[in-house]
Amino acid sequence: MTQFVTLGIDRETFALPVEAVREILDMCEISKLPNAPPQLLGMIDVRGAAVPVIDLRTKFGLPRIDSTPNTRILVLEFVAQGRKTSIGLVADRVFEVTGLDGDRLDPAPETGCRWQSDHIAGIGRRGDRFVVVLDLARLLADDTPTLITTALEAA
Template sequence: MTGLPTESQFVTFSLGEEVFAVPVAVVREILDHEEPFKIPHGPDYLLGLRDVRGQGVPVIDLRLRLGMTRTVKTPHTRILVMDVPLNDRSLAVGVVADKVFEVIPFRHADIEQAPDIGIRWRSDYIHGVVRREIGFVVIIDLARLFSGDETALVIPTSAVA
């Protein structure tokens, strides 16, 4: 036995009919949807700021960020507040999900590389996919999703006091 874990825990959620997952370790909390404070001149997927325990957290519409249609709020809509590890810092961000399902373990051996063909969103944001009885679960590579030109989402906590 090597001592390395053979599986990891993920939070699963839906965007439309698609099921996605992020590592449970990055999810700080799951909140009911509330309209965030609007930020002028932000990208269309940046919905605004939300106060989370005294910290201004940018809220994004992940559907728009992935090239899907805008989220339509329902009683099941939630915001996953995450601490995304980037190169030299941690980015606090709220991600809007149509519905949050459960925390589930995935065996590392069951995580497949994302196919380059037949995906409706840019596959460089996909860490991998897991086959389920009905369809797939797409594991999002959060560091890639929030790096590069998305540094505009980084708001110093001192600026929102």
């Protein structure tokens, strides 16, 4: 069974493959970067490494909100442009590591979807709720060159 980390943004439940998530941190101080795109909040230090942080609310076109005791930063690792890259994603909350009911995904709807369907790998179910499984590569495709440049400059 495929395992996912489920997280909340606004009233929606999203999921990322568990193998992409290196760790989950409480919200912390984020060092701002001048002239950064709106979704790039800044950088955090994770065990001596500079990690750029993206606000998922802004990425999805929602207004920013103040952090709460439930706000988390998911530190992800992936390969982009031939290099291992770490980024942080700010989520309103993180729920659990879980499988999805039936271990299958339905395709993302083409219309009537609040989120950009090209960021979605598919739609699953967990109990009576829909879970939107994010396609990490497509979600970060626009940001990856900026993130890599930012991380290299900060290192």
